[in-house]
Amino acid sequence: MVAPRRNSHHKGLRQGDPLAPFLSNIVAEALNGLVREAVKRNLYRGFSVGSNRVEVSILQYANDTIFFGKASQGNVRAIKAILWIFELASSLKINFAKSGFGAFGMTERWKSDAASWLNCSLLSFPFVYLGIPIGANPRRVQMWDPIIKKIPKKVEDKLVSLQRKFLWGGVSQQQNQTIQQLGDFKDNEWEWNLSWRRPLFDNEITMASNFLRDIERNTIQRNIRDEWEWKADQSGQYTVQSAYKLMTREAIEGERDPGFEELWNLTVPIKVAVFALRLLGDKLPTKVNLYKRQVEVADRRCPFCGNMEEEAGHLFFTTTKSFPIWWESLSWLNISAALPIDPRQHFLHHGSILAGGTRTNRWKC
Structure with missing residues (x-):
């Protein structure tokens, strides 16, 4: 072996x-x-x-x-x-x-x-x-910056999509339903039957109670057809034109303001008039406006003085760079006045302090 x-x-x-x-x-x-x-x-x-x-x-x-x-x-x-x-x-x-x-x-x-x-x-x-x-500290935004920057674009888009569905989805399971689908008549009285996709949080219970109180004030008619109605148009049907008029109604009313009509009559380039219109409506991307629109701004202070926040009224009328220009302009017009800080009031104030004649023509360029 x-x-x-x-x-x-x-x-x-x-x-x-x-x-x-x-x-x-x-x-x-x-x-x-x-x-x-x-x-x-x-x-x-x-x-x-x-x-x-x-x-x-x-x-x-x-x-x-x-x-x-x-x-x-x-x-x-x-x-x-x-x-x-x-x-x-x-x-x-x-x-x-x-x-x-x-x-x-x-x-x-x-x-x-x-x-x-x-x-x-x-x-x-x-x-x-x-x-x-x-x-x-996990509550600080700066902690998550290095992690977020490494997320691939496709993964980021997917997370944003899930977030939107969660935020805008609401807690109701009966979205886009008509009133007829939200309850039923019992003993000739309407009874609501609402369902939620999850138990309500403490802060949502009060909102839900107020909502039920509001809808119970309305009387549900048995003999009236249950359908969606677009109140912005006389026909009750949705149209793009009626939606556009509804969204721009306030803007149209603002354009009819005598002060804005005066702006368009000035002999200035169209881009200057458009810029002035944005200034009067506080639509310029100042640091304060960017912060209001959820844009991250590290420092909202004015770059000229470093004390006040950078908003339109301060930036164009009271900084050490712009304030002397206005005093020179008033001196050229041979007038003295206390000018408002609000851009719109500041613009309209010129029409009230100028009686007419040469000074008005100078101001109107």
Whole structure:
């Protein structure tokens, strides 16, 4: 009988071998087992999280390992011993130069001594792990900026779409339904039957009660046809023209203002008149207006004085750059007056202080 020859292996797995991840998991599980045994023997104390007080002592992701535990000298020594045993058992070396140590609620001296004991660097909070700032305030917008900038465009569009559906979807399950579908007559009296897609929040209960109180004031007629009616048109049917007139009604009424009619009669280039119209209507993109439109503005102060907010009245009439121009203009017209700060009132004020003649012609260019 001949004993079979034993094969001896002299090389490990090649880079990119499909078995490499499994080997990495086997080795990492050994470190996880050492931590569990240390916790079991009360040599290492983890960190309890959640209402159920689940103890977390170690987290492993890919080739990264994070130890969690109580900030104590005993835990620091336990981590040192666990890593030393892991090196002996696996023949691997821990790269302490790329490792870091941090703690909350401890003095800088204690954290520095602990980092020196572990032969690693001292972490400064917040630090970035997997692209997420750790230790930062999650309520601050600046914390999420680096994460949002890395989101692909398609993913961003999908998130925006889901957000819009959630925000504009409302809590009602009966949107775009007629009154006939929202209730029924019982004993010759109308009874509403409203349904919500989820339980109402505390702040929504009051709104829902007020809504029910408002609709109960209306009498539902059994013999009248239930249909949608567009009140902006006499026919009751929706038309683009009626919607346009409804949306621009206030603007049309504003254009009939004598002051605005005077603006269009001035002999100035059309782009100047349009700019003046936007100024009188407070439609210019000043910092204050941009902030009102939910545009992020770092500093709303005026770039000239640095004290007041940059709004149209201040920017064009009271800054150190614009105020002398108005005084020179009034001197040229040979008048004196206290000019309003509001752009529209400022414009109309010129028509009231000028009686006519040469001064009026000068003002009208």
